[in-house]
Amino acid sequence: MRITRTLEYFLVVVMLGALVACSKPVTFMDLNGDPVSLASDNDQWLALNFWAEWCDPCREEIPELNELANDGQVRVLGVDFDSSQGDSLIKKAKALDIRFPVLQESPMTALNEPPPQVLPATYIISPEGKVVTKLFGPQTRKSLEEQINKLSKHQLQENSSNG
Secondary structure: OOOHHHHHHHHHHHHHHHHHHHHOOEEEEOOOOEEOOOEEEEEEEEEEEEEOOOOOOHHHHHHHHHHHHHHHOEEEEEEEEEOOOHHHHHHHHOOOOOOEEOOOOOHHHHHHHOOOOOOOOOEEEOOOOOEEEEEEEEOHHHHHHHHHHHHHHHHHHHHHHHH
């Protein structure tokens, strides 16, 4: 009897530890080696963009993403579809004039999402770090801002009806 009770307590402690470990925000490294979290500390939405050097629509979209990132209302992160590393990744980002942070690895496993099959692909991620929608094809600063405003309003309505 005593062994069973001890085992039950042990399992509860292990399960609680696992839950706490799972709730920590996952961080990734950008090209500068700085840690980047997908969740936001200040309620900002995130546009996670997959690009490739050989993708012409990606090249057309990058200036729009640079503008969006520069504005500061929405965080923008990039991911090289071809999974380049090190100097190769740095050279590609410079050649495309990407001015927003580029991750050294894809966060899709951490997001429980399959990698995109079409480029360009932009995943809109809530301030809590959850994928809310996926956009395929080239986006503009305006189209992304409109999409995020719509999602943000929807989330506010949902939260007020649940609260």
